[in-house]
Amino acid sequence: MSSFGGPNNPPANLPDEPSDSEDEFDGETLHQGDAFQRRYESEETWDQLQEDEDGLLFIDHTSGQKAKRRQLLSLTAGARVRRGLLRSVVLVLDLSSAVTTTNDFRPNRLVCMAGAARALTRVFFDQNPLGQMALVTTRGGAAERLCDMAASPRTVIDKINSMDNPRGSASLQNALEMSEALLSNEPPYAHREVVVFLAALGSCDPGNIYDTIQRLKDKRIRVSVIGVAAEMFVCRRLADITGGRYGIALNESHLEQLALTHAPPPPAGDKHAAADLVRMGFPKKDPERSFVGAAATIECGYVCPRCLARVPELPAHCHVCGLALVSPQHLVRSYHHLFPVRQYREVAAAADLIPELAVALADLVERVKRDK
Secondary structure, eight states: BBOOOSSSSSOOOOOOOOOOOOOOSSSHHTTOOOOOOOOOSSSSSSEEEEEEETSSSHHHHHHHHHHHHHHHHHHHHTTSBOOOOOOEEEEEEOSGGGOOOSSSSSOOOOHHHHHHHHHHHHHHHHHHTTTTEEEEEEEEEEEEEEEEEEEEEEHHHHHHHHHOOOSSSOHHHHHHHHHHHHHHSOOSSSSEEEEEEOOOSSSSSOOOHHHHHHHHHHEEEEEEEEEESOOOOOHHHHHHHHHOEEEEOHHHHHHHHHHHHHHOOOOOOOOEEEEEEOOOOOOOEOSSOEEEEEEEEEESEOTTTTOOOEEOOOOOOTTTTTTTEEOOOHHHHHHHHHSSSOOOOOOOOOHHHHHHHHHHHHHHHHHHHHHH
């Protein structure tokens, strides 16, 4: 068992300090209510209080709007880069006993991590119609595959909702090796990624995890980690070596923000395998009830143009010939990743331009009068 903690661990057994029986509050009473502190962008929060015409106080939200605008500009700074159309992502969720902690995330870490994973799944398939996602959990020192590669957000979300019984310790190496096995069958021209939601401060691994990290790097599998506890050195090295990102969530909203940063596809680098042509099929919709397998029927399906097999939904891979089946709408929604639009320039609002327009109009009227 290998554990990755901080460099300065406190001694395990410390003598208890003498408690004063005359104190009004003891330590147990002080810890009965957990206080959550609001994070302010500026320490001078009193400047947000303004006075209206009637002498009433109101909060000026201009600073908050400016902060949101700066965040939006920072997110769109790399929007003019070429991104990939096809993505295969493995979502790894920690189901160790560490997710049952209730001191920092309410009601507990598991509920908040599952909510962020559901939000990421919805936005991921909205921005990546041709993408696929699988689900892996780790608990009891092992990894478990809950969902194979699926092209439907409903399939992944149903598996996330079915997660229960957290126990034992997490195994980061086993989860990475299972993710590697799931991504090994994906085409080399697709972006292969792993996003890990981690709550534990240790990892129970069967071998050297750095050998696994090196294999992921050699196979160009990008691994990102979202932590809800303290930062771990091994996770930082994992993200740096494979080209991923590592972030620590400060609260529930920040956890969802970190998760949604992985929804847009990563930039397509020069070392990424290029594919000029990818064979795809555009199936026709067949509303008739059809038999598709042993004791399985579908009310409405799509017919593969190559082998005439039926699939229940799009996008998907034909289970007979393996052809990628998509609809024209999926390609249209993914078109901007290959040829992104130009970045917008911030201009003044119309209300700010009215005085300047009035002055220019007055000058024009005077010039016309002089010409007459």
